[in-house]
Amino acid sequence: MNYEIDKLDRQILQLLMQDVTRAYTDIAKELNVSGGTIHVRMKKLTEMGVVTGSQLLINPSAIGFDICAFIGVYLEKGSAYKEAQELMRQIPEIVELHYTTGSYSMFVKLICRDTKHLREVLNEKMQAIPGVSRTETLISLEESISRQISIN
Incomplete structure (x- = not known):
């Protein structure tokens, strides 16, 4: 469903x-509208399902998770x-799952501490799931682009 959202x-x-984390009042000042306008617009965008939440992003490698892998599941x-x-x-290392x-x-996109941890997740968790016939693993060497969709 396409929603009618305007320039503001x-x-x-x-x-x-x-x-x-930017305050609505700061946004209002930059856009020359009231803080209440920003609040009302955000409430409307949330109710319409355009905005589905907010999240804190953590750099996995900064907390000891150095392997990002993509798993093709058959x-x-x-x-x-x-x-x-x-x-x-139920597997906490899985951060994304797509039916393709x-x-x-x-x-599947998953984040692990190291290759040993990756092997444990694959062998003991993912491949043990009923219906999984096999998996194919791709390890990411570098994430070059990570962004939201452009709304301009």
């Missing part, structure tokens, strides 16, 4: 995407997805 909504979102059959997805939700078309049934 886009400006507010752009500023908050750059720094979610399921024995598509009907195993729902149960596999629920079991994967193409070669893989599922595509």
Whole structure:
């Protein structure tokens, strides 16, 4: 569903995407509107489902998690997805899970401390899930781009 958001909504979102901790009063001053206007607009954007929350981003390597890996998961059959997805939700190292078309049934992004930890997650957790026939692992050497969608 496409929502009708105007130029002011886009400006507010752009500023908050750059720094979610920025005060509404600061945004209001920059955009020459009242703080109440920003609050009302954000409430509207949240109710419409355009804004779904905010989050604190942590640099995983700064806390000892040095491996980012992407796992292509092959399921024995598509009907195993729902149960596999629920079991994967319980694996804290998994930070993203996608149900996909193409070669893989599922595509997973996970963060681990090191290669030993990655092996444990793969062998003892992911590959033990009923319906998972095999996995294919890609290790990220560097994340060059990480950003939100452009709303300009």
